[in-house]
Amino acid sequence: MDVAIVGGGIGGLATALTLHQLGIGCTVYESVRKIEPLGLGINLQPYCVRELFQLGLEDRVRDLGIPARGLAYYTRRGQHVLTEKLGTEAGFDWPQFHMHRGAFHAMLADEVRRRLGDDALKLGHRLDRIERAGGKTVAHLVDRDTGEALDPVSPGVLIGADGVHSTVRAHFYPDERPPHWNRVIMWRGATDDVRILDGRTMVVAGTYRQKFVAYQVKKPPAGRGPGEPDIMLNWICELIVPEGTDYREEDWNRSGSMDDFAGAFVDWKFD
Ligand SMILES: Cc1cc2nc3c(=O)[nH]c(=O)nc-3n(C[C@H](O)[C@H](O)[C@H](O)COP(=O)(O)OP(=O)(O)OC[C@H]3O[C@@H](n4cnc5c(N)ncnc54)[C@H](O)[C@@H]3O)c2cc1C
Incomplete structure (x- = not known):
């Protein structure tokens, strides 16, 4: 077949x-x-990691990912609400990983070429x-x-x-x-060499109307200059925009402007 x-x-x-x-x-x-290393942070859940390990990709996944320890919820004023455990910390047999989506995608493409041959990926x-x-x-x-x-x-x-x-x-x-659009727009960005909490915990602050999400990922090897830090903070500012907002079809690669969202977060000051 x-x-x-x-x-x-x-x-x-x-x-x-x-x-x-x-x-x-x-x-x-x-x-x-x-195939270019596009996108920013992605979370590989334990059931996904199990499949990857069974494909013999454990070493490559561990090399690219940061094993997640927890998911910490905060209010918009920075008050801690609750921390959930993730991955093996939560009792799964497989870890959860924070990873750079582009580096992960490039690794899969590389493995397809290596195992199936160059012609298998057209x-x-x-x-x-x-x-x-x-x-x-x-x-x-x-x-x-x-x-x-x-x-x-x-x-x-x-x-x-x-x-x-x-x-x-x-x-x-x-x-x-x-697909029906729920009026959520996420602005994604990355900041070099910033560490939050223990470096393995994802932060989600705010409410469903206005949210800030951040976790650390390793930079894709291809995009890392000599001597540059290999960790960056992946962050997302999420807003529900008003009905009637001029909406253009979603695109993971469109550049955003700080003016579009930073004002809404200007008083979010956490230690
Ligand atoms: C460029 C990009 C960046 C992303 N960045 C992030 C991120 O930073 N964080 C995150 O959590 N998620 C990100 N995602 C989403 C996430 O990768 C996917 O939603 C998830 O992995 C589901 O993957 P998928 O293979 O089903 O679909 P997709 O990842 O959307 O892949 C579909 C593929 O099909 C190709 N394709 C589409 N139409 C055709 C056609 N007619 N003929 C041939 N090929 C076609 C596309 O070029 C694409 O490569 C990104 C997706 C893309 C495409």
């Missing part, structure tokens, strides 16, 4: 590694032309549409940059791992409306 996976994000690449471990051949078709291949013909599924692919048609593929199984605006899902549910 041959399998085509559409989308080489974290889901698609982890699926490819799992299929390979089961002895099932697969190819990943990813729209972007280059970059610049965007799924344009799916067709059912003669009992077969045909995936029509285009070059992401030029829009030029590429050779169609007709796999035994096609797996959609192409994110929240999935072309695969749209094929099966053509009348489905776009």
Whole structure:
């Protein structure tokens, strides 16, 4: 059986590694032309870490991640409410890790190439549409940059791992409306060499209307200059914006402006 996976994000690449471990051949078709260390902090929960360890990635995950110890809640004035334990501290058999999403994604891509071969990850291949013909599924692919048609593929199984605006899902549910936006906007940033609490605890301050989240992550090796600190503080300022706010489709890579959110947090002063 041959399998085509559409989308080489974290889901698609982890699926490819799992299929390979089961002895099932697969190819990943990813729209972007280059895998870059995008994003900031991500939390790998114990049940996800278990899968990664079973894939033989324990050393690489430990190398990239900071094992989480706790999740500490504070009020908007910095008063401590409660600290929950996380990962092995909470009794799980596997740790939870704070990690740089881009470094994690790059590691998975590297493992897919190393184990399955360079040809198993086809970059610049965007799924344009799916067709059912003669009992077969045909995936029509285009070059992401030029829009030029590429050779169609007709796999035994096609797996959609192409994110929240999935072309695969749209094929099966053509009348489905776009995801409903809850008016939450998160501004993400990173600050060099700042340590909070014990370095392994995530801080969540405020309420669901206005929140500040912070935890430390290791910098991706690719983006670290010589002599630079290898730890940075990943932080998120989260606001519910008013109804009718001019909303542009979400994007993990759009630059934000401090003017858009810093005013709302100006009196949040913690020790
Ligand atoms: C650039 C980026 C940065 C992110 N940063 C963070 C972060 O800092 N912190 C955090 O917690 N989460 C972040 N996320 C979200 C998180 O990685 C994902 O929500 C989660 O891992 C789910 O992964 P996924 O593989 O299902 O989807 P995604 O990570 O969204 O991956 C989907 C992949 O499919 C590809 N794709 C889409 N359409 C097509 C198509 N038609 N044909 C071929 N390929 C297609 C996309 O290019 C993408 O690589 C980020 C996601 C992205 C894409």
